[in-house]
Amino acid sequence: MASNKIYIFDTTLRDGEQSPGCSMNLKEKLDVASHLESLKVDCIEAGFAISSKGDFEAIKAIASHVDYPSVCSLCRAVKQDIELAAQSVETAKKPRIHTFIATSPIHMEHKLKMSPEKVLERAVDAVTYAKTFVEDVEFSCEDAGRSNPEFLAQVYSAVIKAGATVINVPDTVGYMMPTQFGELIHYLGDHVVSIENTVISVHCHDDLGVATANSLAGILNGARQVECTINGIGERAGNTALEEVVMALAVRSDYYDAFTDVETTEISKTSRLVSHITGSVIQPNKAIVGANAFAHEAGIHQDGVLKQKSTYEIMTPETVGLSENKLVLGKHSGRHAFMDRLNELGYQLSDAELQQAFERFKSIADKKKDVLEDDLHALISDEIYQHNDLYKLDYFEVNTTNESKPSATVRLAFDNKVLTGSSEGAGSVDAIYKTIDQMIGETIDLKEYTLQSITGGTDALGEVVVRIYDQGRVFVGRSSSTDVLNSSAKAYINAINKMLNSRGDEQVKPAL
Numbered sequence: 061m062a063s064n065k066i067y068i069f070d071t072t073l074r075d076g077e078q079s080p081g082c083s084m085n086l087k088e089k090l091d092v093a094s095h096l097e098s099l100k101v102d103c104i105e106a107g108f109a110i111s112s113k114g115d116f117e118a119i120k121a122i123a124s125h126v127d128y129p130s131v132c133s134l135c136r137a138v139k140q141d142i143e144l145a146a147q148s149v150e151t152a153k154k155p156r157i158h159t160f161i162a163t164s165p166i167h168m169e170h171k172l173k174m175s176p177e178k179v180l181e182r183a184v185d186a187v188t189y190a191k192t193f194v195e196d197v198e199f200s201c202e203d204a205g206r207s208n209p210e211f212l213a214q215v216y217s218a219v220i221k222a223g224a225t226v227i228n229v230p231d232t233v234g235y236m237m238p239t240q241f242g243e244l245i246h247y248l249g250d251h252v253v254s255i256e257n258t259v260i261s262v263h264c265h266d267d268l269g270v271a272t273a274n275s276l277a278g279i280l281n282g283a284r285q286v287e288c289t290i291n292g293i294g295e296r297a298g299n300t301a302l303e304e305v306v307m308a309l310a311v312r313s314d315y316y317d318a319f320t321d322v323e324t325t326e327i328s329k330t331s332r333l334v335s336h337i338t339g340s341v342i343q344p345n346k347a348i349v350g351a352n353a354f355a356h357e358a359g360i361h362q363d364g365v366l367k368q369k370s371t372y373e374i375m376t377p378e379t380v381g382l383s384e385n386k387l388v389l390g391k392h393s394g395r396h397a398f399m400d401r402l403n404e405l406g407y408q409l410s411d412a413e414l415q416q417a418f419e420r421f422k423s424i425a426d427k428k429k430d431v432l433e434d435d436l437h438a439l440i441s442d443e444i445y446q447h448n449d450l451y452k453l454d455y456f457e458v459n460t461t462n463e464s465k466p467s468a469t470v471r472l473a474f475d476n477k478v479l480t481g482s483s484e485g486a487g488s489v490d491a492i493y494k495t496i497d498q499m500i501g502e503t504i505d506l507k508e509y510t511l512q513s514i515t516g517g518t519d520a521l522g523e524v525v526v527r528i529y530d531q532g533r534v535f536v537g538r539s540s541s542t543d544v545l546n547s548s549a550k551a552y553i554n555a556i557n558k559m560l561n562s563r564g565d566e567q568v569k570p571a572l
Contacts, residue, residue, distance in 0.1 A: 064318045066309060067285040068302065069261060070096050071105040072334060073122070074134055075299055076289035082338040082536070086118055092290075092337065093122045094408075095330040096129065100323045101302075103130040103156060105287075109148040110141045116148050123152035130196060132156040137186035146193035157190040158228075160200035163207040163215055176211055183215050184222045191223040198226035198261065205231035209247050217253035226259045226285060227252070231274055234267025234297065242277035249282040261285035264300045266292060271300040276308055279318055290334040291342055291349065303327050303348040303380070311375050328381035336440075339525045339536035341510055348380055393425070407440055424521070424542065435521050435540075450557050451500065451570075453549050454478055458488045466491045470549070472499055472570075479570055489548045496552060501571030504556065505529040511544060524551040528559060535559045 073089055076082060084092065089106075096104050106122040107115040123131045131152035135141035137159050149155035161172070161183050168174055174182070183199065190197045199219045201212055216227045229248065231241060245262065249255055262278035262285070264271040275286045292301030306322045313319060331349040335342050344351040354377045395418055402409065402417070409417060417440055425431050452473040460466035468491035469482045481499040485491030489509070497504050508527040513520045522544035526537045537555025541547035 065284070066279060066305075066318050066320050067102040067259065067261075068306065068320050068322055069103040069105065069132070069285050069287040070099075070101040070129075070289065070302060071263075071287055071299065072096070072289040072293065072302075073118075074105040074107050075287075075295060076293040076334075076338075077107075078295050079293045079298065079338075079340070082293055082340055084337055086114075086121060088337045089118045090121060090125055092330075092334060093126055095326065095333055096290075097126045098323065099302075099326045099330055100321050101129050102285075102321065103132050105132045105134060105158065107148070108134045109144040110135060110138075116144060119148035120151065123149045123155065127153055130154040130156045132158050132198065134158045134160070135190075137161040137182045139189060142186060142190050142193070146190070149194070154196065155194045156196040156198060156226075157194050158198040158200065159186045159190055160202050160228075160230075161186065162202040163211060164203035164205075165208070166206065167203050180215055180218060184218050187219045187222040187224050196225050197223060198228055199224040200228035200230055200263065202230060203232040204229045205233065205236040205241070205244070209244060209251075212244075213248060213251040216248060216255075220252065220254045220258050224258060226261050227255075228261040228263055228285075228287065229278070229283070230263035230287075231265060231271075232263075234265035234271060236264075236270075236274060237268075238270055238273040238277040241274040242281040245278045245281040245283050259284045261287060262300075263287035265295065266297040266299065269297070271298070272304040272308070275300045275305055276316070279309075279316060291331055291340065291346070293334070293338065293340050301347070303331060307348050307375060307380065310379070324379055325381040336538070339527070339538045341512060341523075341525055354382065393431075401436065402440065409440075449553075450474065450560050451553050453546075453553055456492060456545070456549055458491060458545060460488055460491075468492045468495045470495045470499065472496070472553070474570055488545055492545065492549050493552055496549070496556070499570055500556065502556070504552075506552075507534070509548075511548070522547050524548045526551045526555050528552075528555045530559045530562075533559075533562065535562070 073092060077084060093104055104122065104126065106119040109116045109119055119133050131149050133145035133148045135145035135157060142157065142159060145157050161179055162168060163179060168176060168179055172179065187197055187199050201207055201215055204212055220227065229245060245260060248260065260283045262275050262283045264274040286300060286305050288300040288302040288305055290302055292298040306320050306324060309316050309318055309320055310324060328349060331342065342350055347353060354373065398418055398421055399414060421431060424435065454473045455471040457469045458466055465484045466488045467482060467484045470492060472479045479499050481495045483491055483495040483498055485494045505528055506526060507529050510525045512523055521540045521542055523540040524538065524544065524547040528535050535555045535558040537551040537558065539547040539550035539554060
């Protein structure tokens with residue numbers, strides 16, 4: 061299909077959510093889907109219907125929730141998978157089924173234990189069956205990057221004949237280099253029968269740090285759809301980052317001669333929303349959406365930017381939805397100004413949520429001079445995106461000197477009761493966490509503790525993200541406060557509540 065438009069297929073809610081600790085509840089998924097629609101992505105891969113009842117219900121909800129993008133459900137080349145995928149998207153205005161099977165020798169031999177002939181047959185059968193439910197069918201050769209190109213051409217030719225509207229070429233394990241990947245796309249363009257009747261898609265992983273480069277190489281060689289995620293989250297090292305591909309095409313349209321329909325001014329707010337919901341911290345030097353992406357510290361750079369921004373900025377902050385002169389809110393700001401600023405940032409809150417957030421804002425504003433945009437994102441995330449709280453922090457106190465072990469006393473609210481416990485630790489945070497463990501009767505497997513400053517200054521909000529493991533699953537807790545011990549305690553309790561809710565315990569019985 062001769063077109064310079066590049067379709068953006070967002071898989072944040074499917075591949076992105078498969079990143080350890082990045083699972084979302086239904087409300088969070090709907091919020092992300094709404095932001096993706098505001099971004100004007102062309103297709104939302106909303107989940108893997110067969111994987112769980114929760115995934116199936118989430119896809120169904122998203123299918124009814126959005127209007128502009130296609131809504132896609134992933135499925136293996138298996139009849140039951142395809143049927144469930146079809147049911148999950150049946151209410152979508154533009155439904156798509158995305159079916160796949162592995163085609164690399166290593167996958168066919170060791171995982172599928174199937175011959176190439178059988179894989180080809182299964183692929184055709186899957187697309188043929190999917191076409192009985194929807195018109196728009198995407199087909200992927202899993203691990204295409206390590207597959208035989210001649211076999212790929214044979215499979216793709218057959219599934220196009222069976223009715224596939226999109227053929228996806230995944231570098232599933234992030235193995236290929238940009239030149240290689242571009243050559244593979246070019247080869248398929250030359251050798252796949254009726255390729256002109258379909259869209260070539262690319263899906264690249266970032267194991268060697270070249271996912272975006274590979275995707276762009278694919279575009280240069282004929283790909284017209286890029287599968288990507290917000291902030292590049294996803295399995296292992298992640299996926300192609302949506303913001304990087306979109307802005308590369310926007311800034312270097314002279315080189316790529318291609319465009320997307322993405323509303324780039326929505327990038328920053330969507331990036332922050334996904335970061336806050338998943339607890340996946342954006343590294344400061346991350347392209348496009350990192351805190352330092354538009355920061356200039358070197359004297360020579362500062363001098364150049366002051367004289368002419370284009371000396372060191374190839375795009376403006378406003379292009380991705382940042383404002384240079386951020387509206388600063390303080391303790392004298394009213395509810396109306398607060399609500400207007402949240403609307404500008406993309407948050408649509410109920411009256412109850414707005415009141416809850418405004419009270420938290422006032423509390424923070426009393427403690428620090430100015431409340432900046434990043435502070436607002438953090439406090440909204442804390443107040444709105446929380447799971448059912450079995451335990452709530454009521455009070456804590458830490459005693460420490462440079463000559464003695466810290467000790468903590470903690471009070472937790474639980475089931476209309478107040479629990480109190482005390483313990484010592486190697487440090488202040490350790491003392492708090494050991495006390496909480498003792499009180500709830502669990503030895504929590506804490507795998508990661510991250511503390512970062514949301515904004516500058518000694519009165520900055522400190523955001524804490526923790527990851528705990530339980531029965532092979534990862535649970536993320538996060539919180540922000542001007543007191544890092546307070547945010548540390550709340551983040552830990554947040555993760556524990558998610559863990560306990562996931563178990564479906566009818567009666568959680570604390571030790572104290």
